[in-house]
Structure formats: structure tokens, C-alpha cells
Amino acid sequence: MINSGILSGVDLRKSYGSLEVLKGVSLAVDPGEFVCLVGKSGCGKTTLLSLLSGLEKPTQGRVSLDGKEITSSSEDELALFRRENVGFIFQSFNLIPTLSAWENVALPLFPMKIPQEQQRQRAMEMLEKLELGHRTGHLPSALSGGEKQRVAIARALVNRPKIIFADEPTGNLDSATGEAIMSILRRLNDEDGVAILMVTHEADLAKQADRLVRMKDGEIVA
Amino acid sequence: MNLRYTVKELYYQRRRAMVAAFGLSIGIALLIILNALSIAYRQAAQIPLKEIGADITVQRAGDVPQELSGAVFPCSAVTLKKDELEKVGSLPGIKGMGRALLLWVFDPERAWVVLGIERENSIGPAVLRYSVADGRFLEAEKSEALVEVAYARQFGIKLGDSLSISGREFPVVGLVDASRATKIAVANVYLPLKDAEALAVASKQLQSVSPYAAGDVNLVFIKADQDQIASLSPAMKKILGEKAAVATPDSFLKLLGSLFALSDKFTLAASLIAIVVAILIAFKTMAGNIAERAREIGVLKAVGWTNRNVVFQLIGEAVAQCLIAGILGLCLAIVVSFGLSFMNVSIPIPWEMSPTPHFLPGGGDQIFKTLRLPVTVPWSLAVFAVLLSVVIGGMTGGLLGRHIAKIKPSEVLRHD
Numbered sequence: 001m002i003n004s005g006i007l008s009g010v011d012l013r014k015s016y017g018s019l020e021v022l023k024g025v026s027l028a029v030d031p032g033e034f035v036c037l038v039g040k041s042g043c044g045k046t047t048l049l050s051l052l053s054g055l056e057k058p059t060q061g062r063v064s065l066d067g068k069e070i071t072s073s074s075e076d077e078l079a080l081f082r083r084e085n086v087g088f089i090f091q092s093f094n095l096i097p098t099l100s101a102w103e104n105v106a107l108p109l110f111p112m113k114i115p116q117e118q119q120r121q122r123a124m125e126m127l128e129k130l131e132l133g134h135r136t137g138h139l140p141s142a143l144s145g146g147e148k149q150r151v152a153i154a155r156a157l158v159n160r161p162k163i164i165f166a167d168e169p170t171g172n173l174d175s176a177t178g179e180a181i182m183s184i185l186r187r188l189n190d191e192d193g194v195a196i197l198m199v200t201h202e203a204d205l206a207k208q209a210d211r212l213v214r215m216k217d218g219e220i221v222a
Numbered sequence: 223m224n225l226r227y228t229v230k231e232l233y234y235q236r237r238r239a240m241v242a243a244f245g246l247s248i249g250i251a252l253l254i255i256l257n258a259l260s261i262a263y264r265q266a267a268q269i270p271l272k273e274i275g276a277d278i279t280v281q282r283a284g285d286v287p288q289e290l291s292g293a294v295f296p297c298s299a300v301t302l303k304k305d306e307l308e309k310v311g312s313l314p315g316i317k318g319m320g321r322a323l324l325l326w327v328f329d330p331e332r333a334w335v336v337l338g339i340e341r342e343n344s345i346g347p348a349v350l351r352y353s354v355a356d357g358r359f360l361e362a363e364k365s366e367a368l369v370e371v372a373y374a375r376q377f378g379i380k381l382g383d384s385l386s387i388s389g390r391e392f393p394v395v396g397l398v399d400a401s402r403a404t405k406i407a408v409a410n411v412y413l414p415l416k417d418a419e420a421l422a423v424a425s426k427q428l429q430s431v432s433p434y435a436a437g438d439v440n441l442v443f444i445k446a447d448q449d450q451i452a453s454l455s456p457a458m459k460k461i462l463g464e465k466a467a468v469a470t471p472d473s474f475l476k477l478l479g480s481l482f483a484l485s486d487k488f489t490l491a492a493s494l495i496a497i498v499v500a501i502l503i504a505f506k507t508m509a510g511n512i513a514e515r516a517r518e519i520g521v522l523k524a525v526g527w528t529n530r531n532v533v534f535q536l537i538g539e540a541v542a543q544c545l546i547a548g549i550l551g552l553c554l555a556i557v558v559s560f561g562l563s564f565m566n567v568s569i570p571i572p573w574e575m576s577p578t579p580h581f582l583p584g585g586g587d588q589i590f591k592t593l594r595l596p597v598t599v600p601w602s603l604a605v606f607a608v609l610l611s612v613v614i615g616g617m618t619g620g621l622l623g624r625h626i627a628k629i630k631p632s633e634v635l636r637h638d
């Protein structure tokens with residue numbers, strides 16, 4: 001069971017001081033699966049995401065990503081692993097304000113030994129794919145919220161990850177734009193087979209996932 | 223390090239980058255200017271001796287003659303024996319030597335300062351060859367005289383006149399403008415060294431104060447290895463005794479009395495303070511700038527940048543910023559140095575080095591050599607300053623980068 005999926009976390013616990021945020025969570029995601037994580041504010045969704053993606057280490061429990069046990073990896077090993085296998089989408093976009101759209105997309109490639117022209121080409125392709133071919137040279141400040149999030153999605157895809165972690169990617173967008181972003185994610189999941197683990201508050205969007213995981217007070221309830 | 227990222231960051235955050243660079247550039251400019259001034263003073267101090275083709279002059283103080291009649295030595299320049307000078311000449315680092323014999327001659331109707339000079343030597347008063355205002359320079363084997371232009375004018379002496387000095391006749395063959403050439407070893411009348419020697423040998427007054435034989439002199443001009451000048455001075459005193467007066471560029475530097483001239487420790491200390499303050503300012507502003515980018519750093523780490531990647535990127539940015547600061551500082555310093563190069567300095571020439579009897583016109587006056595301070599920024603200083611900025615950038619970037627790179631990438635999941 002542990003290594004069957006693209007991602008699996010087993011009996012994950014996380015405490016901040018005396019505050020136990022995760023109380024033994026197990027979750028597996030299959031390759032190409034689209035999973036939505038829902039639950040009340042403060043129940044530990046973001047914390048779980050950061051453990052599963054290797055941004056943070058659990059107090060207890062194990063995570064394996066694409067067959068690799070990452071709980072015991074060093075910080076740099078985790079960084080290299082994320083670089084190769086994982087994509088991130090954030091609620092607040094987190095684009096670099098001084099870099100243009102395509103440079104933001106290429107950001108994960110910068111430290112790699114790939115010629116710059118090739119980096120640019122890959123970033124451009126991703127932007128084309130997200131229908132942003134006409135805005136590649138713009139700074140984030142010149143883009144709308146939906147465009148920013150599309151750039152962020154292109155960045156999450158540029159390293160051809162097997163799984164994308166998205167923490168409330170529509171949280172800062174109006175419902176129509178959020179709907180559009182959701183359909184992009186659905187399309188990527190369907191066409192490219194990239195697995196997605198997404199946190200959302202919006203029931204309408206959550207319904208569109210392959211599977212819904214509900215959390216309450218640091219535990220999975222359904 | 224990603225150069226594109228560095229350039230974009232500096233370009234779009236240019237105001238903030240400039241503020242950080244500005245403090246450092248002022249410090250770098252101060253460092254350069256202080257050192258350029260110090261070098262300029264040092265060069266200025268060499269000029270009085272350089273004019274006479276020397277690096278060092280040597281003379282020896284003695285007693286005041288009992289009676290001022292006939293040829294006597296000024297009390298600041300008595301006999302330097304031939305064999306003593308041979309010893310001096312063989313000291314390591316000495317490249318050449320010029321000799322002269324300075325006499326005060328008291329004749330019944332006139333008193334004059336007479337300098338016996340070598341005819342051909344690039345070191346010493348023979349450089350007057352290039353300052354003949356009228357007539358010609360001394361010719362070999364002839365007993366003839368050159369007269370200082372101002373003195374000739376004052377006493378109505380003309381070319382072709384015959385001067386009677388202690389009973390010997392010398393035709394005036396040239397007028398020299400010594401004031402233009404040098405401030406050291408100036409006299410009223412210049413004779414061939416041989417003739418001056420004869421005057422000295424014949425003078426009882428002179429012999430009674432300081433025994434003298436032909437071949438001895440009382441002024442010596444020395445050309446020496448630059449880096450040996452400091453050590454030569456005590457070595458000469460050992461041969462010539464404590465009463466020997468050895469003048470070097472350093473002794474002129476002390477006479478200049480400027481803070482820069484007085485000690486290179488002052489320059490060093492002031493430069494260090496300027497640089498440390500500049501580093502602190504640069505460090506503080508850059509620390510603020512980097513702290514503001516904590517979230518950005520978190521994003522880099524989340525998308526797979528290692529700590530090393532982050533640190534190198536930040537070092538690159540800091541180095542670029544400080545390089546700009548260094549170049550800015552250098553430009554500023556060049557402009558200021560150019561301005562300072564219009565400044566005049568007056569180097570006092572000690573009376574001993576150009577002794578005029580105080581009862582002669584102008585005899586008690588302090589003589590000054592006035593020149594424009596040669597302030598320039600030497601290449602080595604410019605390169606050093608820019609390199610220093612780069613090093614400061616590297617260290618600041620490294621220090622701040624390592625600190626900020628510790629940020630946990632999970633922080634970026636939290637939104638403000």
C-alpha cells in the first residue's frame with residue numbers, strides 16, 4: 001500500500017510546541033489522480049500539504065513521493081527532489097516581482113544545467129499552453145489575478161512534475177476566474193496525467209475532483 | 223548564480239540598490255581621496271630635491287667663524303672630507319653623487335655667497351646648465367663666473383664684467399636664473415669647483431674653523447635607490463658624525479606639516495574608519511533589502527533551489543551592487559582629486575640648505591618652494607578600491623545570504 005501511489009503519507013503527526021496540528025494522518029494519491037482536500041480553517045490542511053510535498057518534516061510518520069522515502073532526506077536533497085518531481089501553486093501566486101512572466105515560469109530551471117535558450121523555450125511553451133503566449137514579457141504587476149495564477153501554474157508545470165500541490169489556488173480570485181483556473185487544472189490532469197493534490201474551501205470546485213478528502217481537527221474524517 | 227535574475231533585480235529595484243551602494247561609494251571615494259592626497263604629499267616632498275637631481279643632500283654643521291673676512295664656510299656647511307665621502311659613496315643603494323662648495327666671501331667692498339659647482343654632473347647644481355638666462359654656462363678648464371640674475375640686476379653686474387673675489391679675477395660669462403631651477407644651494411655667484419676650492423684652501427679664517435684640503439667639499443647631493451633612502455640616512459650619519467644633516471624626501475614631508483604628510487598611520491586609520499563606516503551602512507541597507515525578500519527566497523527554495531543556489535544568487539547581487547558602488551566611488555574620487563590638484567602647497571626650505579648671510583638682502587627670509595599638489599588617482603589605488611568593493615560585496619552577500627537562506631520554504635504557503 002505504502003509505495004503503490006505517487007504519493008503516500010503514513011501516520012503523519014505534526015506538533016508546534018504543545019500544539020498538535022496533525023494527529024496521525026495517512027493519505028495516498030495515485031498517479032494521475034486529482035484529490036481535493038477540504039476542511040475548516042485551521043484544521044491542518046496546509047500543514048499536511050507541506051509535509052507531503054517535503055517542504056517541512058513531520059514530527060512523526062513517513063512520506064514517500066514517487067517511490068522515494070523523503071522523511072529522512074536532508075534539506076538540500078529535498079530541494080533537488082522538489083526541483084525534479086514536484087510543482088507548487090499558491091493562493092497568493094508568489095511570483096517574483098522583478099522577473100517577467102516567462103522568467104518566473106523558468107525560475108525552477110535557473111539552477112539547473114540547462115542552456116538559457118532552452119529554459120526560455122520551455123517556459124514559452126508552458127505559457128502558450130496556458131494561453132498566455134502574448135504576455136510572456138510582462139512583469140507580474142502588469143498581469144490580472146487570473147493571469148498571474150496561470151503564470152504560476154506554468155511555473156509549476158515547467159519541470160514536468162508527477163504531482164502538483166495547490167493550496168487554495170483560487171482563494172484570491174473571483175469565482176468566475178477561479179472556475180477558469182479549476183478547469184485548467186482539470187484539463188492538465190486529464191491530458192497530461194499529472195496528479196494534483198489541491199486544498200480548497202469552495203465546495204463547487206471540490207466536487208470536480210476525482211476524490212474528496214475531508215479533514216477535521218488534524219485528522220481525516222472521510 | 224543566474225545573471226539575468228541579478229540584472230533584473232538590480233534594475234527594477236534600482237532605487238533600493240542605489241541607496242545601499244551610495245553609502246559604500248562614499249566610503250570608497252574617501253578611501254581613494256585620502257590615499258591619493260597622501261601620495262601627492264609624498265611626491266611633493268620629493269620635488270625640492272628632485273629639482274637638483276638628487277634624492278638626498280648631505281652637509282655638516284660646524285662652528286661660526288670668529289671673524290667674517292675672506293672666504294668662510296657657513297656654520298651649517300663645514301668640511302666633508304674626501305675620504306669620508308668615498309666611504310659614503312660606497313654605501314649600498316647609492317647610485318651617484320654630486321659635490322659643491324658653498325662659501326661666504328667677505329671682501330672689503332662686498333660680501334657674496336659663492337658656490338663652487340661641478341661642470342658636468344646630472345646630480346647637483348650642475349643642473350643650472352639648463353637655467354642660463356643670458357650668456358653661456360661654464361666651460362672646461364676656464365676660471366670664470368656665473369651670476370644669479372636677480373643679484374646681477376641689483377648690483378648692476380653685466381656679462382663680460384670681471385668680478386674680483388678674494389683677490390682673484392673671474393670674467394662673468396653667464397647669468398643664471400637659479401630661482402626657476404631650484405631652491406636648494408642657491409648662491410650669488412657660481413664658480414668652477416676647482417676655483418672655489420682654491421679660495422677655501424687660501425682662507426686662514428676658514429681653515430681655523432674647519433680644516434680644509436682641495437678635494438673636500440661641504441655640500442653633497444646623492445642619487446639613491448628609492449627603497450634604500452630611509453636606511454641610508456642613519457648609515458651616513460654613522461660615517462659623518464651626529465652633526466651631519468641629511469635631507470631626504472621624508473624630512474621635507476615633515477616640514478610640510480600636513481596631517482597626511484605627518485604620518486601614513488593617519489591616512490591608514492582615516493581610510494579604515496571611512497571603509498568600516500561605509501561597510502556598516504552598506505551592510506545595514508542590504509540586510510534590510512534582503513529581509514524584505516524573505517518570501518521570495520522561500521519561493522526559490524520551494525521550487526527547488528538549494529541553500530547554495532540561494533546564497534550564490536544573493537552574493538552575485540551584492541557583488542554587482544558593490545562593484546557599482548566601487549566604480550561610483552572611484553569616479554567621485556577622480557573628480558574630487560582633480561579639484562584638489564589645483565591646491566597649492568608651499569614647502570619650506572630649511573635655511574641650512576640655502577644659507578644666505580642674514581645681513582644680506584633677504585638673508586633671514588624663509589624660502590618656500592610653492593607647487594601645485596600633484597593629486598592623481600594611481601591605477602593601483604583605483605584597482606585596489608574596486609577590488610575591495612567586490613570583496614565587501616562578496617562577504618556581505620555571503621553573510622546575509624547564509625542567514626536568509628535558513629528560511630523554511632513552508633512559510634510561503636502562508637499568505638499574508
Ligand SMILES: Nc1ncnc2c1ncn2[C@@H]1O[C@H](COP(=O)(O)OP(=O)(O)OP(=O)(O)O)[C@@H](O)[C@H]1O
Pocket residue numbers: 016019021039040041042043044045046047048
Ligand atoms: N509554524 C507554525 N507554528 C505554530 N503554529 C502553526 C504553524 N503553522 C501552523 N500552525 C497552526 O496549525 C494549525 C493548522 O494550520 P494550517 O495552516 O495547517 O491550517 P489550514 O487548515 O491550512 O487553515 P486555512 O484553511 O485557514 O488555511 C493552525 O492552528 C495554525 O495556527
Ligand SMILES: [Mg+2]
Pocket residue numbers: 045046047167
Ligand atoms: Mg491553509
